[in-house]
Amino acid sequence: MSDGAAKATVHLAGDDLFVAITPSGHAQALDTGSGRLRAATPMELLLIALGSCTAVDVISILRKKRQRVTDYYVEVQGERRADHPRSYTRMAVRHIVRGHQVSARAVAQAIELSETKYCSVAATLRPTVEIVSSYEIVEDEGEQD
Numbered sequence: 001m002s003d004g005a006a007k008a009t010v011h012l013a014g015d016d017l018f019v020a021i022t023p024s025g026h027a028q029a030l031d032t033g034s035g036r037l038r039a040a041t042p043m044e045l046l047l048i049a050l051g052s053c054t055a056v057d058v059i060s061i062l063r064k065k066r067q068r069v070t071d072y073y074v075e076v077q078g079e080r081r082a083d084h085p086r087s088y089t090r091m092a093v094r095h096i097v098r099g100h101q102v103s104a105r106a107v108a109q110a111i112e113l114s115e116t117k118y119c120s121v122a123a124t125l126r127p128t129v130e131i132v133s134s135y136e137i138v139e140d141e142g143e144q145d
Helices: 042-064 104-118 120-125
Strands: 009-014 017-021 027-031 068-080 088-100 130-139
Touching (some): 027 042, 042 068, 042 088, 042 104, 088 104, 104 120
Antiparallel strands (some): 009 017, 017 027, 068 088
């Protein structure tokens, strides 16, 4: 493997439960038994991976643009094929930004930069998954800083 290689391990913990160890040494439980929901499934982790990758980019860019964001979250919804291997065919990424006079242009630019330049998860998924992004800006009526 190249210098940029990362290695994760996945251990069977019993009863279709697994414990994965990330390249940075963090443990993540995985559940593959349908209907149990004791831990995230591998396919759920893909949704989280995309959401967290783009969220980190977008909030960082908005801070650099000096946008007054008071709350921010990302919702990721995935559509899967009916037939095996049941891969995702489409993921809808919705960015919800709350703040004081947040610029729609700044949000749109931040999302575009994440999608086209920075988010490595999106770049990995994009060859086989349609990724569609949208955003909502909510004006915060609370105290301004």
